[in-house]
Amino acid sequence: LDRLRDLIRIPSVSMAPEHAPDMARAADWLVELMRQIGLENVDLLPTGGVPVVYGEWLHAGPGAPTLLAYGHYDVQPVDPLEEWLTPPFEPARRGDDLFGRGASDDKGQLLAVLAAAEAWLQAAGHLPINLKVMLEGEEEISSPHMAAFVQDGAQRLACDAVLICDDAMLDPHTPLITYGVRGNVYLQLTVRGPAHDLHSGTFGGAVENPFNVLVRLLARCQDPDTRRITIPHFYDRVRPLSDEERALLARIPLTDTAVCAMTGAPALAGEAGYTTLERAAVRPTFEIHGVQGGFIGPGKKTVLPAWAGAKVSMRLVPDQDPQEIARLAESFLRSMAPPTVELECHVLGRSRPAVVDLEAPAVQAMLSALEMGFGIAPLALRGGGSLPIVAEFQDALGAPVVLAGFGLPDDNTHAPNEKLHLPSLYGGIETLIHYYHELAQTANL
Amino acid sequence: LDRLRDLIRIPSVSMAPEHAPDMARAADWLVELMRQIGLENVDLLPTGGVPVVYGEWLHAGPGAPTLLAYGHYDVQPVDPLEEWLTPPFEPARRGDDLFGRGASDDKGQLLAVLAAAEAWLQAAGHLPINLKVMLEGEEEISSPHMAAFVQDGAQRLACDAVLICDDAMLDPHTPLITYGVRGNVYLQLTVRGPAHDLHSGTFGGAVENPFNVLVRLLARCQDPDTRRITIPHFYDRVRPLSDEERALLARIPLTDTAVCAMTGAPALAGEAGYTTLERAAVRPTFEIHGVQGGFIGPGKKTVLPAWAGAKVSMRLVPDQDPQEIARLAESFLRSMAPPTVELECHVLGRSRPAVVDLEAPAVQAMLSALEMGFGIAPLALRGGGSLPIVAEFQDALGAPVVLAGFGLPDDNTHAPNEKLHLPSLYGGIETLIHYYHELAQTANL
Numbered sequence: 001l002d003r004l005r006d007l008i009r010i011p012s013v014s015m016a017p018e019h020a021p022d023m024a025r026a027a028d029w030l031v032e033l034m035r036q037i038g039l040e041n042v043d044l045l046p047t048g049g050v051p052v053v054y055g056e057w058l059h060a061g062p063g064a065p066t067l068l069a070y071g072h073y074d075v076q077p078v079d080p081l082e083e084w085l086t087p088p089f090e091p092a093r094r095g096d097d098l099f100g101r102g103a104s105d106d107k108g109q110l111l112a113v114l115a116a117a118e119a120w121l122q123a124a125g126h127l128p129i130n131l132k133v134m135l136e137g138e139e140e141i142s143s144p145h146m147a148a149f150v151q152d153g154a155q156r157l158a159c160d161a162v163l164i165c166d167d168a169m170l171d172p173h174t175p176l177i178t179y180g181v182r183g184n185v186y187l188q189l190t191v192r193g194p195a196h197d198l199h200s201g202t203f204g205g206a207v208e209n210p211f212n213v214l215v216r217l218l219a220r221c222q223d224p225d226t227r228r229i230t231i232p233h234f235y236d237r238v239r240p241l242s243d244e245e246r247a248l249l250a251r252i253p254l255t256d257t258a259v260c261a262m263t264g265a266p267a268l269a270g271e272a273g274y275t276t277l278e279r280a281a282v283r284p285t286f287e288i289h290g291v292q293g294g295f296i297g298p299g300k301k302t303v304l305p306a307w308a309g310a311k312v313s314m315r316l317v318p319d320q321d322p323q324e325i326a327r328l329a330e331s332f333l334r335s336m337a338p339p340t341v342e343l344e345c346h347v348l349g350r351s352r353p354a355v356v357d358l359e360a361p362a363v364q365a366m367l368s369a370l371e372m373g374f375g376i377a378p379l380a381l382r383g384g385g386s387l388p389i390v391a392e393f394q395d396a397l398g399a400p401v402v403l404a405g406f407g408l409p410d411d412n413t414h415a416p417n418e419k420l421h422l423p424s425l426y427g428g429i430e431t432l433i434h435y436y437h438e439l440a441q442t443a444n445l
Numbered sequence: 446l447d448r449l450r451d452l453i454r455i456p457s458v459s460m461a462p463e464h465a466p467d468m469a470r471a472a473d474w475l476v477e478l479m480r481q482i483g484l485e486n487v488d489l490l491p492t493g494g495v496p497v498v499y500g501e502w503l504h505a506g507p508g509a510p511t512l513l514a515y516g517h518y519d520v521q522p523v524d525p526l527e528e529w530l531t532p533p534f535e536p537a538r539r540g541d542d543l544f545g546r547g548a549s550d551d552k553g554q555l556l557a558v559l560a561a562a563e564a565w566l567q568a569a570g571h572l573p574i575n576l577k578v579m580l581e582g583e584e585e586i587s588s589p590h591m592a593a594f595v596q597d598g599a600q601r602l603a604c605d606a607v608l609i610c611d612d613a614m615l616d617p618h619t620p621l622i623t624y625g626v627r628g629n630v631y632l633q634l635t636v637r638g639p640a641h642d643l644h645s646g647t648f649g650g651a652v653e654n655p656f657n658v659l660v661r662l663l664a665r666c667q668d669p670d671t672r673r674i675t676i677p678h679f680y681d682r683v684r685p686l687s688d689e690e691r692a693l694l695a696r697i698p699l700t701d702t703a704v705c706a707m708t709g710a711p712a713l714a715g716e717a718g719y720t721t722l723e724r725a726a727v728r729p730t731f732e733i734h735g736v737q738g739g740f741i742g743p744g745k746k747t748v749l750p751a752w753a754g755a756k757v758s759m760r761l762v763p764d765q766d767p768q769e770i771a772r773l774a775e776s777f778l779r780s781m782a783p784p785t786v787e788l789e790c791h792v793l794g795r796s797r798p799a800v801v802d803l804e805a806p807a808v809q810a811m812l813s814a815l816e817m818g819f820g821i822a823p824l825a826l827r828g829g830g831s832l833p834i835v836a837e838f839q840d841a842l843g844a845p846v847v848l849a850g851f852g853l854p855d856d857n858t859h860a861p862n863e864k865l866h867l868p869s870l871y872g873g874i875e876t877l878i879h880y881y882h883e884l885a886q887t888a889n890l
Contacts, residue, residue, distance in 0.1 A: 015743075015744045015746075076746070077742070077746065079740070079742070080642075083641070083642075141744065141745075142745070168647070182646065184646075184747070186745040186747070193710055193711075194708040194709050194710040195708065195709020195710075196528070196708075196709065196857065196860055196861065196862070197525075197528075197857075197859070197860040197861065198708055198859075198860060199830065199858050199859040199860065200730070200732045200734070200758065200760065201627065201629075201760065201828070201829050201830025201831055201859075202613070202725065202829055202830060202854060202858070203704075203708060203725060203829070204725065204730040204732050204760050204829060205715050205716065205724040205725050205728055205729075205730040205760065205829065206704065206713055206714075206715045206721045206722075206724040206725040207704070207708050207710045207713060207714070208710060208712075208713070208714040209732050209733060211663075211732075211733035211734070211735075211736065212663075212667060212731070212732070212733055214660075215659075215660040215663040215664045215733065216664045216667075216669055218656075218657075218660040218664075219660045219661040219663075219664035219665070220664070222657060222661075224661055259648075259651065259652070263639040263640065263641075263643055263648060263652050264639050264640020264641065264751075265638055265639040265640075265652045265653060265785065266638075266784060266785060266786065266787060267653075267783075267784045267785045268651055268652060268653070268785065269651075269652070269653040269783060269785040270650050270651045271650065276651045277651075279650040279651040280647065280648060280649065280650050280651040283650055284650075285645070285649040285650040286657070287645045287649050287654050287656075287657070287747070287749060288654060288656035288657055288660065288739070288753075289645070289656070289739050289740050289745075289746060289747060289748050289749075289750070290656075290738070290739035290740040290741035290746075290748075290750075291656065291736035291738075291739070291741070291753075292741045293735070293736075294733070294734050294735035294736070294756070295524070295734050295735040295756060296735040296736070296737045296754075296756065297522070297524070298460075299460045299586065299793070300586075300587070300631040300734075300756065300758070300793045300794050301460075301521070301522065301734060301735075301756075301859065302629070302631070302732070302734060302758055302831075302859065303734050303735075303859060303860070304732060304734075305734070305735075306709075308733075308736075309741075311739070311740060311741065311745065311746075313645065313745070313747055315645065315646065315649055315650065338712075338714060339711060339712045340710065340711060340712045340713065340714040341711065342711060348744070348745045349745050383646070384646050384647055384648070384649060384650070385644065385646025385647060386646055386747075409647060412641065412642075413644050413647070414642070414643075414644040414646075414746065414747065414748060415641055415642040415643060415644065415748070416641065416642065417641070
């Protein structure tokens, strides 16, 4: 807990250039910790951007499997700062929760991986598996250097399974294994009208208002009734949900009432024909994150703005291709844009969706370990978030990727008042201690 | 010109509380100037807000008409500041133009009224009319105290005609008289969804995104093809455009190509069945000025925001009633808002539209004076902007309101790089010198 507090105090916001020194501080702090618990060859590995913190322990003997554990030490920005009850980089314990940016995503979880290794090394003098740990510093800016890093470093990173601890349980009592992630494509749209801002009294009604066009374009991307995305061919490559998978998801006892209570939403909404869980995990989305331009200060200004912009992202599911979806979205938007404006469309980022074989021994070992750690059989679902590295690990290392996590759905990751539920963290550490053992057993299969 | 430079240097932004001392400085500066040119009973008159600067000269003799000249000494905010080529409060002359916030709206024009009076007093020792000058300090925040001020001060302000110099000519060669103004209703809309920002990876697709709802609501307020406003009963009270008025407007030689060149818009757009001029002056509008909430910083953040807001205004025409239109808009928006969000709708401001009788002697006198000042017969049209005080003067004083002005359509009022075309200003001063004389002649009619 003290270690986690110390790590949260380092504001390692990868998106903010002014936090570059904090990124370096966080990396150095992790190098020191890894050495202290007994990992070897601990070093900062260059990526072309923020370095990866790497360490390993490879003395498990012939035939023992090798696990590559991945985590990330960068965190999301903190705005809106005024909504935090306590400062984001001053960890504050309230009840069973520790509040602070990165507590859950992913500082608490990466420390769990190290704590479990430390427990083995201290108690048994060895680990039952070979362990490689790599901690990224650019996950929250969509891992721009990870694909190349994993490809170029495939030899060093070679393993029998990859473990990513950056996820949430269903609730404090119910562990989950995640066997897939959504992809993402993030667009910056800009609608340009007049050359400069105009007075709406002089020109309003005669010169196109870029906002009026933008809201029309954005509104048309989603059917208001079915909430289906209306971009032509958007769903062409979406794998239909199998009956088997629907049944798996239906086992998860998450009611709409519970989701409303968790989020404070007055009521839920989503694509017709799918349950809430299906909508949040195995179906693609269209989300507006912000709208730029014009006047948003206090008071009223009757500006007819020169431009209006929007930040939009779409979560993607197998087998949608982010590049193709970006093209389809842009061409749909262009087809609707009137000649009174110019439309710009830039791809700010994209990541591929992925699924993992639930039957892989490394996944089955985690299912066992979670049951040991939390005393209850885990559930399985696909995750709604995006982890580009899942597809990259699968491609470059040919190893199954085990997605586990000890956060909770209400951890406020990416939002004010992020927190980590400490009993879940401690259950996670126990789980990982078991996992290293369970994974070692798979060598005998 | 030096006086105008001095007055522009005082950043009298009424919308910004931090500029309150500058508002007082501007008022004191005007008091001093009025006294200097020979007005009497010069004083600051309380309004409940920023004071009115008042002065008069009432020695024109029995039977001479009394003119109440109105102007305003407050200015719009300057954002986006980075788009100004020279600082907004450091007047800069480039060619025939003087750049600076308020140069055209309305500091240059109020000084023209005073300069013409000074010319009479210096050259003739008297004015041919009784003149009352009142300069408001809250016009750019929609004149919250003017209705009461004019009603309560009706005796002091009693007059045969009101002159408002706060308008533009058609082009540097073509003077205009404006015989109407549009009204306005300005709304702050807020769509509230979840209790706090969420991660779109965890909840995207299952919890309503307030932006997705907001763009849908806003897009539905306007027909994408005809650009008609779709709020039920919105047009019920709009006076149809008479053939006579259409003919008057058609005399104005403003081509769409010229408006494109002036604004930099790639092409024009507006309500089907109306010309550009009609759309900008005698037809109502629906304009989005800004959209709030979520994330608009650099980079990409996949936030599913707790709320999304929009600043929206509608320009109104006779006989639309701002209060009624606000009610209609709110109830239309509410009828479309899904139960997944809460909609808030606040009226930030409203003003009534007005028309003036073109045949009134005080208006006819201005038509003559403009021809003398600029050597060309003026054109007549209704203005697209809003001046709440027009309806208020008409109601409280029972006098016709003469709307003239010596700005130009490309003055960038309410936008970066506001400027005043100096030859037009000088023509305006000459016009006003003639106007005081022409108005005096109407007493003989």
